[in-house]
Structure formats: C-alpha cells, structure tokens
Amino acid sequence: xxxxxxxxxxxxxxxxxxxxxGRRGEGxxxxxxxxxxxxxxxxxxxxxxxRAVHLxxxxxxxxxxxxxxxxxxxxxxxxxxxxxxxxxSVAERVVVDGAPVSDRTFVEAYRELxxxxxxxxxxxxxxxxxxxxxxxxxxxxxxxxPVDAAAIEVGMGGTWDNTNxxxxxxxxxxxxDLDHQRYLGNTIREIATEKAGIIKAGASAILAAQxxxxxxxxxxxxxxxxxxxxxxxxxxxVLERRVAVGGQSLRLQGLGGEYAEIFxxxxxxxxxQNAACALAAVEAFFGAGAATGPLDLDAVRGAFAAVRSPGRxxxxxxxxxxxxxAAHNPHGMRATVAAVGEAFSFRRLVVVMxxxxxxxxxxxxxxxxxxxxxxxxxxNSSSRALPVDELAARAVEVFGPDxxxxxxxxxxxxxxxVRLAEDAGDGAAxxxxxxxxxxxxxVTAGExxxxxxxxx
Numbered sequence: 001x002x003x004x005x006x007x008x009x010x011x012x013x014x015x016x017x018x019x020x021x022g023r024r025g026e027g028x029x030x031x032x033x034x035x036x037x038x039x040x041x042x043x044x045x046x047x048x049x050x051r052a053v054h055l056x057x058x059x060x061x062x063x064x065x066x067x068x069x070x071x072x073x074x075x076x077x078x079x080x081x082x083x084x085x086x087x088x089s090v091a092e093r094v095v096v097d098g099a100p101v102s103d104r105t106f107v108e109a110y111r112e113l114x115x116x117x118x119x120x121x122x123x124x125x126x127x128x129x130x131x132x133x134x135x136x137x138x139x140x141x142x143x144x145x146p147v148d149a150a151a152i153e154v155g156m157g158g159t160w161d162n163t164n165x166x167x168x169x170x171x172x173x174x175x176x177d178l179d180h181q182r183y184l185g186n187t188i189r190e191i192a193t194e195k196a197g198i199i200k201a202g203a204s205a206i207l208a209a210q211x212x213x214x215x216x217x218x219x220x221x222x223x224x225x226x227x228x229x230x231x232x233x234x235x236x237x238v239l240e241r242r243v244a245v246g247g248q249s250l251r252l253q254g255l256g257g258e259y260a261e262i263f264x265x266x267x268x269x270x271x272x273q274n275a276a277c278a279l280a281a282v283e284a285f286f287g288a289g290a291a292t293g294p295l296d297l298d299a300v301r302g303a304f305a306a307v308r309s310p311g312r313x314x315x316x317x318x319x320x321x322x323x324x325x326a327a328h329n330p331h332g333m334r335a336t337v338a339a340v341g342e343a344f345s346f347r348r349l350v351v352v353m354x355x356x357x358x359x360x361x362x363x364x365x366x367x368x369x370x371x372x373x374x375x376x377x378x379x380n381s382s383s384r385a386l387p388v389d390e391l392a393a394r395a396v397e398v399f400g401p402d403x404x405x406x407x408x409x410x411x412x413x414x415x416x417x418v419r420l421a422e423d424a425g426d427g428a429a430x431x432x433x434x435x436x437x438x439x440x441x442x443v444t445a446g447e448x449x450x451x452x453x454x455x456x
Contacts (some may be wrong), residue, residue, distance in 0.1 A: 009193045011102040016110050017090050019129045035124050035264035035411060036162040037138050043117045046143030047166050050080065052279050054166055056195040057174025059207065059332040060274045063266070063309040064174060065151040067278035072096060072149050074303035075286070075295070080142035080150035082135070087311050087446030094138045096145055097353035109137050109144075131155050135162045149285070155433070159197025162310075171227070172206045172281045174274070177216040177331035189213040193307070196221035203227045206236075210275050228284075230255055236280040238272045250304075252276050255283040257294035266303050266312050268339025275304060313339055316452045320421045321346075321433040322414075324452070326445040328359055333367040336439060340371055343456045347433035350421045351375045351428075352413050352448070353395075353440040357386040364440060365398040372437075374420050375404045380412035380443045411451055 001016050003011075029349060040047055053068050055061045063085045068091050069081045101109075113136060121127045133153070152168065154161040175191045192214035202450045205222045207215070222229045230236055238260065240251035240349045248264035251258065264275050279300065288295055311326045321344070327336040338427035340349075351372040355361045368375070377395050379388040390408045390417045403419065407413035414436070421434040438448040 006103070009107055010064050010168065012107045013089070013103040017109055020090075020110070020133050023127060023130050023133070031157075031160045033160050033164055033420065035120055035126070035163050036132050036135065037130055037165055038115060038123060039128065039132065040060065040122045040139060040165050041333050043113075043120060043140055045165075046139040049143040051148050051285070052168035053149070053151050053170040053172060053285060054154070054163065054168035054198045054200050055151065055172040055174065055281075057172070058157045058160075058177040058329065059327075059335065059339065060152040060174040060192075060208075060277075063271065063307075064172060064274040064278050064281075065153045066309055067097070067304065067307050068151040068172075068274060068281055070306050071278060071282040071300065071394075072153070072285070073300070074299040075282075075404075075425060077256065078145070078146040079148040079180075079234050080138070080145070081152075082138040082142075083153045084131070084134075084155055085442050085446075087200065087442065090134065091093050093134060093142055094273075096141065096147060097435050098445065099185065101141060101213045105141065106137070109141050110170055111278060112199040113137055120436070129162075132162050136343050154195075154198065157191075157194035157197070159194050161198075164198055166198075167200050168203060170204045170206065170281050171207075172220060172277055173199070173210075173218055174208045174277060175331065176210055176218075187213070189217055192217040193221075197199040199225060199227050201225040201227070204214060204281075206277055206284060206305045208232045208273060208279045210238075210456055229282050230284065232273065232276060232455055236276055236283075238269075238276050241272045248272060252279055253354060254279050254288070254294055256288035256290065256292055257299055258299060262304050263406055265306060266307065266309055267343040268335055269342075270339065271309075272334035282373065311442065312451060313343075314449075316449060320418060320436055322436045322452060325437065325439045326354065326442040326447045327364075328404040328441045330363040330367060333364050333439070336437075337371055344435060345433065346371075346435040348421055349435045349437060350417045352378060352410075352417045352436060352444075353391070354378045354380040354388075354410060354413075354444040355386050355391060355440040356380075356382060356443070358384065358441065359386070359390055359441070361386055361396050361440075362398070365395055368439070369398050372399075374403045374405065376407055376417045376420070378407045378410050378411060378412045379440055380447055382441070382443045383440075385443070410444070410447055 086092040092100045094101045115300040148358045205227045242249045251260045252264040377391045395404045417436045
C-alpha cells in the first residue's frame with residue numbers, strides 16, 4: 001500500500017521525537033544556557049528576528065501565553081507561540097498563527113538543525129538537551145516563517161532557562177510559589193530570584209499579584225535593569241468576575257482603561273488573573289496606557305472568547321462529565337479545587353490521579369480530598385512517574401482505605417472511575433450530576449486526553 005506524504009512525515013516525526021527524547025530530558029536539568037547561546041549563535045540568533053512576550057511563574061504560563069497569542073493575532077500580527085510541556089505531540093509546542101506546526105515543518109527544521117547540534121555537542125562536555133534543541137528549533141521556525149511577534153514560555157525558572165537568550169520587551173511574571181525546588185531553590189524568595197532573570201533592561205515587567213517576598217525580589221530586579229513595572233491590583237487587574245455558562249464574564253482594568261463584558265471560556269479565578277496579565281502584557285507591547293486609552297474593545301473580546309487551553313480543567317466527555325486538568329503542584333491544585341467547586345455542582349466526584357515522583361503527592365492528595373467522594377490512583381507512562389503502589393499508600397493515609405481504588409494502568413483507571421462515578425454507593429445509579437476529575441501531572445492529562453479523544 002502506498003504511503004502518503006502525511007503518513008511519511010508522521011512516522012518521521014516519531015523517529016525525530018525518539019532521537020531528541022533520547023537525550024537529557026526535561027527531568028534532568030543542567031542549569032545553564034551557555035550551550036543554548038552557542039547554538040543560537042551558530043544559527044544567526046533567530047530569536048532576534050521577532051518581538052517577544054516572555055512568560056514565567058509557577059503556574060498559568062501556557063494558558064496566559066495562549067491568551068497573549070490570541071490578542072496579538074486579533075490586532076493583525078503574525079504570531080509564534082512556544083510552550084511546554086506538550087500533551088500529546090511535541091509539535092504542539094511550536095505554534096504559528098494559532099496552529100501547531102505540521103509534522104513536515106517540525107521534521108525538516110530539525111534536520112536543518114542537526115549539523116549545528118553536532119558542532120555544539122563537540123564543544124561542550126555536556127551534550128545539548130531535548131529542551132535546548134526544541135527551543136532552538138522553535139526560534140528557527142519563527143525566524144523562517146517569519147513571525148512578527150511570539151509568546152514564549154520559559155521551561156523552568158528564568159535566569160538560566162534556555163529561552164532566556166531572548167531580550168523580550170515584555171516580561172510577564174505569574175504568581176511565584178514552590179515548585180522545582182531542586183533546581184530553583186527552597187524558598188519563594190530564591191525561586192523569585194531565578195524567575196526575575198527574564199526581566200531585561202528597558203523592558204516592561206507585568207507582575208501578577210505576588211507573595212511579599214517574591215514581589216520584593218521582582219521589583220528590585222526591575223529597578224536594577226531600568227524596566228517599567230505594572231502590578232496586578234494597582235495598575236491592572238480583575239474588577240469583576242461572574243460565572244457564566246461555559247466559562248466566566250470579566251470586567252478588567254487594563255493599563256489603558258477598563259474592558260467590560262469580556263467572556264473567557266475557562267473556569268476559575270486563576271484564569272481571570274491570567275486574562276488580566278495577558279491583557280496588560282499586550283497593552284504594554286503596543287504601548288497602550290493612560291495617555292493612549294484602551295485597545296479596541298471588540299478585538300479584545302473576540303480574542304478572549306477564542307481562547308482554548310487543553311488540559312486545563314477541560315471537559316472532554318459528558319454523562320458523566322470527565323474533566324482533565326494538568327495541576328501538578330500544590331499552588332496549581334488549590335486553584336483547580338476552587339474552580340471545580342465554583343463552576344460545577346457535582347453530586348458525586350471521583351478523582352483519578354497519577355503524579356511524577358519529584359512532586360509533593362501528599363499535598364496534592366490532601367488538597368483534592370475534600371471535593372472527592374473516591375479516588376482512583378494510577379500511574380502514567382513517564383519514566384519519572386511515582387510508582388502506583390507508593391501513591392496508593394499515601395492516598396490511603398489521606399482518604400482511608402475504603403475510598404481508594406488502585407489501577408496500575410491509566411486506561412483501566414478511567415473506566416473504573418466512570419463506573420464509580422455512576423454508582424451512588426447504595427446500589428443505585430447516579431442519573432445526573434456525577435463527574436470524574438483526572439489530574440496530578442501534565443503527562444497524566446495528556447495521556448487521558450488521548451485515550452478520551454480530546455482535540456488539541
């Protein structure tokens with residue numbers, strides 16, 4: 001049977017993924033961007049060919065990057081977007097004008113990059129990592145397309161992150177909390193110090209509401225490099241928020257004025273905060289402020305209404321409702337639990353959880369316990385996954401043995417959770433109002449979406 005070009009490149013993408021995943025993965029960080037600078041230097045610094053909004057923070061980066069992307073495109077710009085990690089395909093990370101690049105574009109860009117990868121590998125004791133290669137590939141694609149502007153999410157931290165070869169004119173710092181302590185530090189102050197590194201000389205720093213110790217660090221960095229600052233709650237923020245069908249309706253204070261009746265098809269106060277930060281970032285990008293007035297309201301409304309964020313409290317099935325959410329640290333799980341309580345009225349909720357071994361599984365379990373009738377613990381396919389037996393032991397400590405079911409395979413866990421959600425526990429079926437929440441890791445969310453047929 002004749003193989004089509006699409007099938008050929010799909011197979012080739014799988015081979016490419018195998019090659020780059022065979023290098024140091026995202027769980028094995030070498031905290032320096034020295035190799036990355038060497039690579040982009042050989043490529044002619046493609047990251048300097050487009051304007052950029054650079055985003056860091058503990059949670060919310062991917063969704064806020066998507067919002068920034070939609071807003072920039074609403075004002076006629078050709079955009080790039082680089083986010084991580086991906087849910088299903090590595091090509092999801094590199095987006096041009098709102099759509100992931102094709103398998104062919106990704107494969108051909110990688111093959112063009114290979115000779116330069118070999119040159120850099122020969123110069124350094126530590127070879128280039130998966131993330132360094134994909135970041136350089138994204139920058140090269142954006143330069144070749146070309147794009148006018150790009151929303152770029154850091155991989156981890158800021159100062160030594162591989163994306164920080166950028167000199168972005170707008171730096172967004174979303175809420176800073178504890179995560180990746182092995183690499184970023186054990187206190188919010190230390191982590192904020194690393195994340196502050198994306199604020200460059202003369203840039204606009206858009207700061208979400210922060211813990212005092214993080215705010216102090218970020219403001220000091222901005223002063224040191226001469227960056228202008230806009231702070232949530234002072235220069236911009238959420239003025240009003242109402243739950244609406246399929247999302248929420250917002251009134252936002254922007255740098256240039258108020259924006260009313262903004263519908264965002266995402267759930268939770270944290271998504272309203274992300275929207276406020278995205279709007280302020282794009283206003284700063286275009287130079288909007290008190291002297292110029294707000295951006296075009298219809299364009300802003302249209303952009304936010306078009307935002308989608310797969311794997312972020314995303315409903316992928318109904319009867320029972322199955323929600324997939326990528327929360328993987330306590331800060332993110334608190335936001336997820338609050339959003340579920342606000343946006344959904346479940347009579348019965350079963351949680352499916354699989355986490356990575358370097359995460360605080362105990363805290364995640366404690367946070368989700370009050371909203372869950374039962375929990376099904378399982379394991380995703382990551383080499384970093386916490387073994388299901390270990391997660392089960394911790395779940396029993398939090399939930400008690402009668403509310404915990406163990407399913408080593410995620411597909412079996414999903415089937416079991418649906419059955420449990422539909423069972424009222426007294427032999428009667430729950431006719432309506434039952435739900436399943438799949439959470440604990442981006443990997444878990446991605447694999448569940450693939451099993452359940454969710455579209456990216």
